[in-house]
Amino acid sequence: MLEELRITGLGVIEDTTLSLTAGMNVITGETGAGKTMVVTGLGLLFGGRADAGRVRSDPGRAVVEGRLRLAEPAATTVGTRVSDAGGEPDEDGSLLLSRTVTVEGRSRAHVGGRSMPVSMLGEIGEQVLAVHGQSDQLRLLRPAEQRAALDRFAGGEHEKLLAALREAYTGWRRVSDDLADRRRNARERSQEADLLRLGLDEITRADPQPGEDADLKAEAQRLEHAEGLRTAAQTAQQCLAGDADPTDETPDVTTLLGLARRTLEAQSGVDPALGELSARLEEAATLVGDVSAELSGYLASLDADPARLQTVYERRAVLRGLTRKYADDVDGVVEWAERARARLSELDTSDDLLEELERERQRLADEVAEMAARVTASRREAAGRFADQVTVELAGLAMPHARIEVAVLPRPAGRSDPTLRVDGIEVGVSADGADEVELRLLAHPGAPALPLQRGASGGELSRVMLAIEVVFAGSGGPPTLVFDEVDAGVGGQAAVEIGRRLSRLARTHQVLVVTHLPQVAAFADRHLVVAKDTGGAVTTSGVRVVEDTERARELARMLAGLPDSDLGIAHAEELLAVAARERRL
Incomplete structure (x- = not known):
C-alpha cells in the first residue's frame, strides 16, 4: 500500500503531504482546489507522462515522493526488480519513490535511494496501482478495450492460449509476407542474385584471408x-x-x-x-x-x-x-562475401523453395486457425461468468434489474485483417484472435440488449465500470486502486450504493477515491480535504485530514454548500452514522 504521498510545486499545490491508510481514503474539496493534481501526482510517481506546463514557475520544478509498503506477491516481484537495479528498501522495509519534473520538461526518477529510469517507476506502478477515471470509462466503450477486459478476466490459462496464438500468428504472417514478396519481385530478386554471384565468384577465386x-x-x-x-x-x-x-x-x-x-x-x-x-x-x-x-x-x-x-x-x-x-580493406571484403551469401538465400525464388514456403505457410495458417478457435471457445466460456459476476455487482449498485451480456462474435472478413476459415466460417484474424467482443447492457426487464456506448447513461457507465473493477479485484490485481470521479452523473441511492461497494472493496485493497458525492465520502476510513488558499499573491492548495466535527462540516458543504448550517451538519452526521453501520456489516 501507499503510506504517504508528498507533492511539491505541482499545479496549485505548493507543498503538501497526504498520509494514507490501508482502507478507503477519500479526497474531496471545492472545484478547482487541486484534487486533480493529487491524481496527477500519483501518475507521475508511477511513471506517467510528465507535463511541464503543470510545474510551478517557483521553484521551477515539481517533486512527487511516495512511501510504499509492499505485500506479497508484489513484494517479491517489485523487490527483486528494484534490488537487481541497485535500489534498497528503507530501514523499516518501506520503499521510497521519487519523481522530479522541471519547467524545461526534464524528468528524473529515484527508487530505493538510487537514480533509475522513469520506466522503472512504470514497472512498479503496474504491480501496485491501478488508476480509474472518466477517461477509463470512455476507453471501456471501445471494442478492443472490452475484449481486453474479458481476456484479463479469463485468467492465466487463457493468457497462455493468447500467447501461443500470437506466436503462431507472427510466424504465419512472416512466412506469408516472405512468400508473397518472393513471388511479386522474382525478376528483381533474380537480377540481384546474379550480381551477387559474380562478386562471390571473384572473391572465392582470390580467397582473401582476414588481415x-x-x-x-x-x-x-x-x-x-x-x-x-x-x-x-x-x-x-x-x-x-x-x-x-x-x-x-x-x-x-x-x-x-x-x-x-x-x-x-x-x-x-x-x-x-x-x-x-x-x-x-x-x-x-x-x-x-x-x-x-x-x-x-x-x-x-x-x-x-x-x-x-x-x-x-x-x-x-x-x-x-x-x-x-x-x-x-580485405576484412571488409570477407564480410561482404558473408553478407552476400546470406542475401542469396533470401533471394532464392526457385520452385522448390516456393513450394516449401507454401507448405509452411499453410501449416502455420492451420495452426493459427486452430489456436483462434480455442481462444474463441475460452472467451465464450469466460463471457458467461464475467457477465454473471458483473450483473451481481450492478444489483448492489442500485441497478437491481440491470443485466450485462458479453457477446463474442466472429470478426467479419474483408476488413484490413487477413482472413482464415475458423470453425467453418471465413473470418478476419489478428494476433488477438478472430473475435469481436461487445459488452451489452439490459437496463431493465424487457429492454433490448444495447452496446454500452448506446445503452448506458453516464451514471450507469460509472457503475458498470466500478462493477467490473470489483470483479477484477476479486481475482487479484494491484493492491491499490484509485478512482478519480468515476461517480460523476450519479446521485441519490445509487451514490450510497457506490460508497458501500467501495467500502467493501477497501476490505481487501487500499482504495483512493476522488469524489464530489457526500454519500461516497461518508464511507471513508480516512477523509482528506484539498483546500485552496487565495490569501497570498499566488493561489496555492494544501491537503489535510478531517475528523469528527470538521468532517461533518465538510460533508455539509458537499451536501448543500453550507459548512456551518446546523441542518446540513445534522444531515451529514446522520449520513456518517449510516455509513459506519454499513461498514460494520
Whole structure:
C-alpha cells in the first residue's frame, strides 16, 4: 500500500503531504482546489507522462515522493526488480519513490535511494496501482478495450492460449509476407542474385584471408629493405654478443656487464648495497642475452628472395582489385562475401523453395486457425461468468434489474485483417484472435440488449465500470486502486450504493477515491480535504485530514454548500452514522 504521498510545486499545490491508510481514503474539496493534481501526482510517481506546463514557475520544478509498503506477491516481484537495479528498501522495509519534473520538461526518477529510469517507476506502478477515471470509462466503450477486459478476466490459462496464438500468428504472417514478396519481385530478386554471384565468384577465386593485406604490406616492406635490416640486426647482435671480427679488441656488452657484476660482487661483503646492484646487473645480462638470441632468429628469418617479393606484389594487386569493388580493406571484403551469401538465400525464388514456403505457410495458417478457435471457445466460456459476476455487482449498485451480456462474435472478413476459415466460417484474424467482443447492457426487464456506448447513461457507465473493477479485484490485481470521479452523473441511492461497494472493496485493497458525492465520502476510513488558499499573491492548495466535527462540516458543504448550517451538519452526521453501520456489516 501507499503510506504517504508528498507533492511539491505541482499545479496549485505548493507543498503538501497526504498520509494514507490501508482502507478507503477519500479526497474531496471545492472545484478547482487541486484534487486533480493529487491524481496527477500519483501518475507521475508511477511513471506517467510528465507535463511541464503543470510545474510551478517557483521553484521551477515539481517533486512527487511516495512511501510504499509492499505485500506479497508484489513484494517479491517489485523487490527483486528494484534490488537487481541497485535500489534498497528503507530501514523499516518501506520503499521510497521519487519523481522530479522541471519547467524545461526534464524528468528524473529515484527508487530505493538510487537514480533509475522513469520506466522503472512504470514497472512498479503496474504491480501496485491501478488508476480509474472518466477517461477509463470512455476507453471501456471501445471494442478492443472490452475484449481486453474479458481476456484479463479469463485468467492465466487463457493468457497462455493468447500467447501461443500470437506466436503462431507472427510466424504465419512472416512466412506469408516472405512468400508473397518472393513471388511479386522474382525478376528483381533474380537480377540481384546474379550480381551477387559474380562478386562471390571473384572473391572465392582470390580467397582473401582476414588481415592478409596488412600482413603482405609488412612483408613487402621487409623484403624491399632486407639488406638494411640485415646490417642493422647484425651490428646490434655483434655489439651485444661479441660475434665481431676476432681481431677486433673492442669488448662487447655481455663481457662488460659480466666484468661489472663480478667487480661489484667482490665488494658486496663490505657494503650490501653493491651486492644488490650486482644482482640487478645479472638481470640485465640475462635480458641482453635474450635480445641477442632473438636478433639471431630475426637474421635467420630475413628473406631477400626477389621472386618472393614479386609474388607479394602480384598478390597485393589482386587484393587491391577486390577492395576497390567491395570494401575498404580485405576484412571488409570477407564480410561482404558473408553478407552476400546470406542475401542469396533470401533471394532464392526457385520452385522448390516456393513450394516449401507454401507448405509452411499453410501449416502455420492451420495452426493459427486452430489456436483462434480455442481462444474463441475460452472467451465464450469466460463471457458467461464475467457477465454473471458483473450483473451481481450492478444489483448492489442500485441497478437491481440491470443485466450485462458479453457477446463474442466472429470478426467479419474483408476488413484490413487477413482472413482464415475458423470453425467453418471465413473470418478476419489478428494476433488477438478472430473475435469481436461487445459488452451489452439490459437496463431493465424487457429492454433490448444495447452496446454500452448506446445503452448506458453516464451514471450507469460509472457503475458498470466500478462493477467490473470489483470483479477484477476479486481475482487479484494491484493492491491499490484509485478512482478519480468515476461517480460523476450519479446521485441519490445509487451514490450510497457506490460508497458501500467501495467500502467493501477497501476490505481487501487500499482504495483512493476522488469524489464530489457526500454519500461516497461518508464511507471513508480516512477523509482528506484539498483546500485552496487565495490569501497570498499566488493561489496555492494544501491537503489535510478531517475528523469528527470538521468532517461533518465538510460533508455539509458537499451536501448543500453550507459548512456551518446546523441542518446540513445534522444531515451529514446522520449520513456518517449510516455509513459506519454499513461498514460494520
